[in-house]
Amino acid sequence: MGGRRLPPLWLVLTGAIPFALVILPVGYVALNAVEAGPSGILSDLIRPYTLNLLVNTLVLSVSVTFCAGAIATAAAWCTERCDLPGRRWWRLATALPLAMPAYVSSFAWSSFGPAFQEMGGAILILTFYSVPLIYLPVCAALRSLDPNFEDVARSLGLGRWRSFGRVVLPQLAPALGGGALLVAAHMLAEFGALSFLRVETFTTAIFDQYTAEFNNQTAALLSGVLLLICIPVALAEASLRRRRFARISRGSARRRVPIRLGRLAPFVVLGFVALTLLGFVVPLATLGFWMWRGHSTGTGIGDLGQALLTSLGYAAPGAVLTTLLAVPLVVATTYFRGRFATLSDRLPYLVHGLPGIVVALAAVAVTIRFAPAVYGSSFVVLLVYAVLFLPLAQSAVRASAALVPGEFTDVARSLGKRPLAAFVLATLPNLLPGIGAALALVGLQVMRELTATLLLAPAGVVTLATEFWSYTSDRAYGAAAPFAAALVLISGVPVYIFTVRTLGVPSLDVTEEL
C-alpha cells in the first residue's frame, strides 16, 4: 500500500524548484527594500501617488469581482436550474469571453472612445471578461448539488428565494468564493487591459516606472506593496481549492424538474443575449471592423506569419519546460506523501496568484545580478512562463495521476525493474493523456501571455501579443486587429474543450433539454 515512504533523491531535487520559484519575486522585492533602507522606502511610497494607485487597484478588483460574481451566479442558476430555451448553447456562449484575452477586449472597447475608458469603463469591460471564471465553477457546483436540498427546505416552509439563500448559496460558497478570488487575483495582476483603459493601478505604474523612467527601485517597492495584497488572495484561493463541504450523500439519480421561467423567459433570454453581445460579439465585431476599415489596415500583415511562428517558437519549449517541472511535482504528491512533497506541490499555486509583471522584473533583476550571461536571452522568458503556468500543468497531469494507482510501479519492481525504470515503464505511459493536456494548455497560455513577453523578450523578437501591443501603442488599430483575431482564434480551442469537458457537449437533442 502507498504508505509514508521517503521520496527518492531525484524527486527531492525537482521538488526544490518551486521553492526557488517563490523565492524569486519575494527575494527581488526584499533585496530592493533592504537597499533602499527605511527612509528610502518611506520617501518612495508615502506619496499621494501610491494612495491613488492603492485606491484604484482595490476599487477595480472589488467592483469587478462583486459584479462578475452576481452576474455569473444568476447566469449559472438560469442555465442549470431553469427551463431557459436553448440553455446548452447559452452555457457555451457565457463561457466564450474566456477566448478573448482581457487586453484584446479592452482594446476593442477602448477604440470606441473615452466613454469606455477610465474606471467606469474598466469595471464594465473587465466584469464581462471575468464572468466565465466564476460562471463555470458555480455551474459545476450547482450541477453536483443534490436538488433534494431545495425540496427539503421547501417542505420545511421556505419559499424558493429563501431556500436558495439559506441552503443553496452556502453550499455554492466554495465554488463561488474560489472563482471570485481567482477574478480578484486576475484583476490585481492585470496589466495590458488597464493600460488600454487608462486606469492607473500598481501593475501599470510598475511598468511605467521600469520602462519609461528606468526606476528599478520604485518599481520594486511598488511590487512589494502589490505582493502584500496579492499573497493573501492567492493563499485564500489555494486553501479554498482544497476545502469542500464533506459530501454526506450522493444525490439520487432522479430527473431534475427545471424551474419554469414562464413570462420571465423572454427577459432572461434577452439578458443572455446582452451578456454574449457585450462580452464577446461586440469586441470581436470591433476587431473585424478595424481589419476592414482601419486607416492602417494591411500594414504589417506580412509579419503575421512570422509572429505566429515566433509565438509557437516560445509556446513549444515553454510548454515542455513547464510540463517537465510539473510531472515530478505531481508524482511526488500522488505517490509519496509527506510535508515537503505537499508544500512543493502547493507553492506554485501561490506564485500563480502573483502578477506576471513582478515575476518578470524579478527574473530580470536576478539574471543581471547572478547570471549576466543569460540576461536578455529567451531562456529567461521561458523560465518566467514556467513560474506563471506551472499550476496549470500540475492540474492537468494530476487529473491523469489520480487514475493511476501507485502499485503499477510496485508491480514493475517486483518483476525486476529498478525504481526509475519501473516508474518510466509502468506509470509514466499512463500519465500521457494528462501530460498531453498540460502541453496544450500551457502552450496556448504562453501564446496569449503579454506582460512578461513584452518585458523579457530579446530585442527584435516579435510575437503575436507583442506585435499587437506595439501597433496599438501607435494607434494603428487596423494593423493590430489581425494579430488580436489570431489570438482569439487560438484561445477559442481550449475554451471550447474546457467548457465542453466541464458542462457537457452542446447538442441539438431536444430530449436532453429536459
Added chain:
Amino acid sequence: MSVLRIEGVRKSYGGPDVLTGVDLTLPSGAVMALLGTSGCGKTTLLRLIAGFEAAQAGRIVLGERVLEAPGIHIPAEQRHIGYVPQEGTLFPHLTVAANVGFGLTRAERRAGRVAEALELTGLTGLEARYPSDLSGGQQQRTALARALAPQPGLILLDEPFAALDMALRRAVCADVVALLRANGATAILVTHDPQEAFASADLVAVMRRGTIAQCADPATLYRAPVDAEVARLTGETIFLDATLRDGRAETVLGAVRVPAGATCSRKASVLLRPEQVRVAEAGHGVAVRVLSQGFRGDHTLVSVEAGGKELTIRLPGLAEAGETLHLQVVGAGVAFG
C-alpha cells in the same frame, strides 16, 4: 394529524403518464408503506403529495385542506408536510441543531423546540456536530427530527434507508418507525423491500405502472393478493395448476383449501407461499423426488419434482438429491383465474 385523500391523480413528464390515476386514503396516525419496483411511480406520487410538482389531474386533500385540485396547487412550503429524502440529505453547512431548527420560526426555536425534537429522537448531545461527523443511523434520525420538528400534518419518507447497509438498515428502520409511532405521526414510507414494508406499516399500498394495485394491511396483502403480480411483489411464491371444486383446489400437492373458491368446477392457478409447504408426518402427504438443494443457513431451498413439474420449496432441514419426501400444504391458497 389528519386524513389524507388522493383521488384520480395523474402525472406525466411529456411522455406517457407516470401516474395513471392514483386513489389512496390514509387514516390519521397511520403509517403506510408504498411498495413497488423502481420506475413504478412511487417517488413521483410522493413528490406530488409534497407539492414539489403539480399533478395534471386529480385531487389531494389533507384533512379539510385541498392541496391539489384542478386550478389549485398549494406550493410545497405552505403544505406543512415533512419530507425525508433518500440518504437524509442533511444540510452539510449546518450543525445538527441548526438542521433540526431549520423549519422552525425564531420564537419556536427560543421555546426549546429544537431540544425537544432532539430529545425525542435520542440525539441530545450531538447538537454541535456537523452531518459529516454522524453515523448513518444518526444522520437518519437527524433528518427525521428535522422533518418532525415543525409538527407537520404528514411525513413522507422516500426510501430513507436505501443508503444504509443491510444490518444497519433493519435496525434504523425499526428505530424510525418507533419514533413515528411515538409521535403519533401520519406517514408514508416509500420502499421496494416487502420485508421493510410489512415490518413498518399499518397499511401497505402496492404500486405498479403508475397506479395502486392493492392497498391493505400487511397480513391481508400477503395472504390474499389481488393478482399474481401483486403476489410476486410481496414475497416468494409457488404457483400450482389446479382444478377448483367445492371450495377446494386439487393440485399435485393434494387438495388445498381456497376460500371464496368457485363452486363450479374449473381450471385455475393456486398461489401458495413457500412456508406453507411442509414435510408431512409418516403416512401422510404427497410423495415427491428431490432434485437438488441450496443451503441457506436457517432454511434450505429444495427443488422437487411433483407430478412432472419442478417446484422450489423452503424446508427447515437438509434433503439429499434423489431422496423421496412426503409433502403437505398448510393453510389456504389463493386461486387465480
